[in-house]
Amino acid sequence: MCKYLALAHDKSLSYSNNLNSPAEYKGVNLMEIKWAKRIEELPPYLFAEIDRKKNEIIEKGVDVIDLGVGDPDIPTPDHIIEALKKASEDPANHTYPSYIGMISFRESAANWYKSRFGVELDPQSEIVTLIGSKEGIAHVPLAFVNPGDIALVPDPGYPVYPVSVSFAGGVAHKMPLLKENKFLPDLDSIPQNILDKTSLMFLNYPNNPTTALADRGFFKDVIELAKSNNFVVCHDAAYTEIAFDGCTPLSFLEVEGAMDVGIEFHSLSKTFSMTGWRIGFAAGNSKAVAGLGKIKTNIDSGAFQAVQIAGIEALNNYSVGLEDRKEVYKERIDLFCKSLDEAGLKYSKPEATFYIWFEVPEGMNSSEFASRLLEEAGIVVTPGNGFGEYGEGYARVSVTFSTERIKQAADRIKEFKL
Ligand SMILES: Cc1ncc(COP(=O)(O)O)c(C=O)c1O
Numbered sequence: 182m183c184k185y186l187a188l189a190h191d192k193s194l195s196y197s198n199n200l201n202s203p204a205e206y207k208g209v210n211l212m213e214i215k216w217a218k219r220i221e222e223l224p225p226y227l228f229a230e231i232d233r234k235k236n237e238i239i240e241k242g243v244d245v246i247d248l249g250v251g252d253p254d255i256p257t258p259d260h261i262i263e264a265l266k267k268a269s270e271d272p273a274n275h276t277y278p279s280y281i282g283m284i285s286f287r288e289s290a291a292n293w294y295k296s297r298f299g300v301e302l303d304p305q306s307e308i309v310t311l312i313g314s315k316e317g318i319a320h321v322p323l324a325f326v327n328p329g330d331i332a333l334v335p336d337p338g339y340p341v342y343p344v345s346v347s348f349a350g351g352v353a354h355k356m357p358l359l360k361e362n363k364f365l366p367d368l369d370s371i372p373q374n375i376l377d378k379t380s381l382m383f384l385n386y387p388n389n390p391t392t393a394l395a396d397r398g399f400f401k402d403v404i405e406l407a408k409s410n411n412f413v414v415c416h417d418a419a420y421t422e423i424a425f426d427g428c429t430p431l432s433f434l435e436v437e438g439a440m441d442v443g444i445e446f447h448s449l450s451k452t453f454s455m456t457g458w459r460i461g462f463a464a465g466n467s468k469a470v471a472g473l474g475k476i477k478t479n480i481d482s483g484a485f486q487a488v489q490i491a492g493i494e495a496l497n498n499y500s501v502g503l504e505d506r507k508e509v510y511k512e513r514i515d516l517f518c519k520s521l522d523e524a525g526l527k528y529s530k531p532e533a534t535f536y537i538w539f540e541v542p543e544g545m546n547s548s549e550f551a552s553r554l555l556e557e558a559g560i561v562v563t564p565g566n567g568f569g570e571y572g573e574g575y576a577r578v579s580v581t582f583s584t585e586r587i588k589q590a591a592d593r594i595k596e597f598k599l
Pocket residue numbers: 251312313314315316339385389417419447448449450456460461
């Protein structure tokens with residue numbers, strides 16, 4: 182018998198809804214709910230086992246330090262909260278918003294792009310507001326990937342890329358991100374018969390989880406490959422603003438030719454500590470932006486205007502408090518890296534993102550290491566294989582937890598017997 186049985190036995194509900202199945206009139210509706218293949222075939226929730234173990238250990242009374250999720254602990258700046266408060270009181274902001282976003286929000290995004298990256302964008306046709314960048318990333322393959330098409334996805338990578346491709350009926354082809362290639366995909370190794378069927382490529386720099394950066398030369402090669410094989414490049418730029426020591430990550434769109442082939446996804450989540458607000462935007466080639474806009478028009482009804490107005494406040498005052506927030510992350514990164522040094526664990530010091538991607542000790546795989554660290558030191562890290570098969574041998578920590586907790590975790594790592 183199937184696990185998924187729904188038993189409807191509320192007679193009043195059946196009658197009042199005027200349902201007409203004979204079984205419902207008898208007050209009993211025993212039916213089997215079947216999932217569509219696209220979710221039936223989803224890989225198992227990779228962090229489920231860690232979550233289960235974490236709860237088990239907490240129940241034993243262990244003070245577990247969870248360094249898994251990348252969700253800033255630093256609150257959203259006050260001026261942004263004030264803008265939301267004011268905007269939420271205005272009834273004009275209570276109606277359905279525009280599907281593709283308020284023009285004033287898109288103008289602020291265009292101004293920010295110009296001042297941060299030197300890229301001129303037409304806010305009317307080259308920018309669309311998103312309900313968080315994840316929303317845009319999850320929907321974009323629906324605009325460009327036909328069933329059976331291939332989409333190139335980084336591995337390890339943000340798990341939404343391959344899933345969104347498969348939801349669109351496409352096939353994700355992994356591009357390994359290896360240490361020896363500075364965690365950039367080896368474009369020359371992608372077979373021509375794969376490129377022939379490719380309609381989209383996902384990229385993400387600064388990269389989650391590896392923290393790697395892309396340089397102009399790499400982006401140029403990507404543009405050339407996209408042009409000669411006719412695919413859309415979707416660059417996820419969620420972490421361009423979380424960078425340290427004078428590092429200023431590139432926008433894909435500032436590289437010559439990018440506007441012909443690409444669309445870039447920006448998030449206000451990490452830059453302004455606004456993960457819960459659900460606001461971001463996509464910018465780039467007007468036909469690509471229009472394609473994503475068309476999908477969104479048929480799926481969602483836009484981002485709450487008061488949140489967009491708060492987003493305008495954030496973008497127009499981009500630098501307020503940003504250096505201070507980055508300094509906090511940097512201090513925590515330095516602190517944690519020191520403990521990795523003392524524990525003899527290898528890593529490259531992150532120049533951007535609030536993650537540290539480090540190698541697990543020899544003789545252990547990522548899951549074994551994560552389990553042992555949890556069981557013996559009470560620390561949750563994300564095993565690298567959770568981001569794809571090429572993440573095996575690594576683990577990721579996020580420094581989006583209080584400095585006090587990071588210090589405690591660092592002390593425990595030092596004492597942890599590998
Ligand atoms: C690489 C990457 N892209 C996109 C997102 C989504 O960010 P949001 O939907 O909050 O804009 C995340 C969130 O963790 C991420 O790590």
